[in-house]
Amino acid sequence: MTIQGVLTILMYALAPFLWLIVVGVSLLAAIQLVARLRGYKALYYRCLGANLAALSVGLSGLWWIPFFTHSRLAYVATTFDWVALVGAMFGLTIAAWLVLHPLSYLLRGNRKQLPTTKLKLS
Amino acid sequence: MTRPLEPLRLDRRQLLKLGLGAGVAGLLPLGSLQASTLSTTARVVILGGGAAGMAMANRLSRRLDGARISLVEPREIHHYQPGWTLVASGVWKPEKTMRPNARFVPGGVDWVRQPAAGIDASNRRVKLGDGSSLDYDYLVVATGLQLNYHLIDGMSPELVGTHGIGSVYASIDGATRTREAIDAWIAQGSGKGLFTAAPTPVKCAGAPLKMTFTTLSRLEATGHRDDYQVEFLAPAAGLFSQPWVNDFVKQRFDDQGVTRRHHYRLSAIDPGGRQAEFTFVGPDSEFTSHHELREAEFSQEGERTVIADYDFIHVVPPMSAPDFVKASDLIAQDGPFRGEWLDVDIHTLQHNRYPEVFGIGDVIGAPINKTAASVKAQAPVVEANLLAQIQNQPLRARHNGYTSCPMITGIGKAMLVEFGYDNNLDFLPSFPFIDPRDESWVAWTMKDRMLQPAYYAVLEGQA
Numbered sequence: 368m369t370i371q372g373v374l375t376i377l378m379y380a381l382a383p384f385l386w387l388i389v390v391g392v393s394l395l396a397a398i399q400l401v402a403r404l405r406g407y408k409a410l411y412y413r414c415l416g417a418n419l420a421a422l423s424v425g426l427s428g429l430w431w432i433p434f435f436t437h438s439r440l441a442y443v444a445t446t447f448d449w450v451a452l453v454g455a456m457f458g459l460t461i462a463a464w465l466v467l468h469p470l471s472y473l474l475r476g477n478r479k480q481l482p483t484t485k486l487k488l489s
Numbered sequence: 490m491t492r493p494l495e496p497l498r499l500d501r502r503q504l505l506k507l508g509l510g511a512g513v514a515g516l517l518p519l520g521s522l523q524a525s526t527l528s529t530t531a532r533v534v535i536l537g538g539g540a541a542g543m544a545m546a547n548r549l550s551r552r553l554d555g556a557r558i559s560l561v562e563p564r565e566i567h568h569y570q571p572g573w574t575l576v577a578s579g580v581w582k583p584e585k586t587m588r589p590n591a592r593f594v595p596g597g598v599d600w601v602r603q604p605a606a607g608i609d610a611s612n613r614r615v616k617l618g619d620g621s622s623l624d625y626d627y628l629v630v631a632t633g634l635q636l637n638y639h640l641i642d643g644m645s646p647e648l649v650g651t652h653g654i655g656s657v658y659a660s661i662d663g664a665t666r667t668r669e670a671i672d673a674w675i676a677q678g679s680g681k682g683l684f685t686a687a688p689t690p691v692k693c694a695g696a697p698l699k700m701t702f703t704t705l706s707r708l709e710a711t712g713h714r715d716d717y718q719v720e721f722l723a724p725a726a727g728l729f730s731q732p733w734v735n736d737f738v739k740q741r742f743d744d745q746g747v748t749r750r751h752h753y754r755l756s757a758i759d760p761g762g763r764q765a766e767f768t769f770v771g772p773d774s775e776f777t778s779h780h781e782l783r784e785a786e787f788s789q790e791g792e793r794t795v796i797a798d799y800d801f802i803h804v805v806p807p808m809s810a811p812d813f814v815k816a817s818d819l820i821a822q823d824g825p826f827r828g829e830w831l832d833v834d835i836h837t838l839q840h841n842r843y844p845e846v847f848g849i850g851d852v853i854g855a856p857i858n859k860t861a862a863s864v865k866a867q868a869p870v871v872e873a874n875l876l877a878q879i880q881n882q883p884l885r886a887r888h889n890g891y892t893s894c895p896m897i898t899g900i901g902k903a904m905l906v907e908f909g910y911d912n913n914l915d916f917l918p919s920f921p922f923i924d925p926r927d928e929s930w931v932a933w934t935m936k937d938r939m940l941q942p943a944y945y946a947v948l949e950g951q952a
Contacts, residue, residue, distance in 0.1 A: 372951035379942030436934045437580050438901030443930045447922045451931050 402469030417471035425460025534625035538562025541850030542631035547950030578703035608817040642757035652760035680800030688724035695894040826854025862893030895936035
């Protein structure tokens with residue numbers, strides 16, 4: 368299959384969800400941008416709640432990813448099924464974390480941000 | 490004195506570039522790098538704008554420079570037929586399967602919005618529905634097939650959706666009405682459902698089985714499965730051409746309480762009385778594409794028949810090449826496909842007697858291969874061999890019989906069954922990590938989400 372063929376398939380596959388992808392990416396980019404303008408640094412800000420929330424969103428994929436495909440978790444049976452589902456959940460967790468972590472920073476302020484200077488000294 | 494080779498040192502950026510380049514190169518097949526256009530003034534007529542015809546229109550328009558390509562297709566809407574089982578099962582909305590044909594017809598191709606009415610192979614001429622004609626130098630027959638509901642006494646496609654009759658093959662409306670008929674049967678709370686198979690080769694040979702499996706899913710979901718009787722009546726001992734899958738389906742039917750009755754074909758139906766007549770065709774009539782059942786044999790006298798009551802019946806009509814193809818000299822003259830299917834070499838897809846004619850898709854006389862997946866495999870073969878024929882070169886491209894059936898074994902799970910002609914229809918898996926023998930969520934997801942995009946890429950000649 369040519370690259371153009373792969374792109375054609377992807378285009379048709381993603382077309383029904385294009386609005387959702389655009390909204391999601393825009394939201395992610397906007398929150399990241401605003402948070403970074405206000406001093407957010409992903410590695411220096413700690414928020415257990417945001418981490419757990421992102422993990423919960425990822426784990427929720429166990430239910431709704433099969434549901435989204437008109438199936439159910441009981442039919443996730445083969446090794447590759449699980450690899451695919453866990454991969455999708457992992458991606459979901461990362462995406463959720465990229466939104467929730469800076470969002471938490473914006474909502475809570477930078478109280479939990481580790482002092483950069485202290486970190487540099489150590 | 491030779492200088493010792495210095496170790497290759499790449500910085501991270503160079504390494505990334507190299508990796509990206511290798512990745513891109515890996516995705517490019519050799520054929521696409523070598524593809525070039527051929528200058529010709531030949532008149533090429535493509536009969537049919539379904540999956541096969543549209544794929545050929547796109548491929549040939551890219552490869553033939555100066556050719557006059559005509560696509561004969563009267564319909565404005567392109568139907569994604571592999572999705573009809575999902576519509577009839579209540580999983581998809583019917584709108585999901587429809588796109589305008591105009592989206593796929595390539596520029597430079599003359600779209601003739603007329604039905605074909607005849608083929609004069611000796612004079613290289615196609616007759617059209619409005620009485621006009623098209624002359625050709627090369628012809629690609631991609632008409633699809635014809636549903637012969639009339640060979641079942643009392644049956645017509647208009648009955649689908651009424652009197653407990655369903656038939657996923659009839660049309661997109663028929664698939665929708667089939668879902669409604671199944672809904673009505675389930676709402677009834679009990680009763681008998683009959684699922685049938687045809688005594689001829691059919692398109693998507695897995696569809697009758699898929700309809701049974703998805704309906705079983707729905708019956709089981711009611712929590713009152715035991716209140717419903719389900720029977721599957723097949724004209725032969727087999728249910729599916731691929732041997733392993735055939736055994737699997739039989740076993741699964743037994744496990745799920747489906748009563749199998751073999752060697753019966755649906756011969757008549759009484760919609761008002763909700764009764765179906767089945768004729769015993771005997772153990773010699775194997776359900777393979779090599780059957781020699783002729784139309785006359787559908788009405789033999791003195792056959793043993795049984796009458797069955799039903800609350801729901803899924804009708805699978807006998808199928809053949811369209812009448813105007815059957816009436817032409819292009820139809821097979823002898824062998825297992827005589828009088829019913831296009832006479833082509835199943836490997837080169839060139840007509841056996843008219844070298845300027847090629848066949849692709851459901852219309853060809855081949856032991857398997859009436860699926861969209863087959864078209865995906867056949868289209869590059871027809872493209873290469875037609876170009877070779879134009880240049881008077883030997884036909885080197887060969888079709889291995891590849892076909893695929895995402896065998897839905899329940900709503901939400903499927904097996905990605907891919908096989909070809911060789912080694913007794915042995916499996917030809919595209920993905921080493923997906924075992925065709927496993928029921929899997931990924932195979933279902935491919936059917937539900939990915940195969941339709943891949944199908945449209947095939948139409949555009951991109952896959």
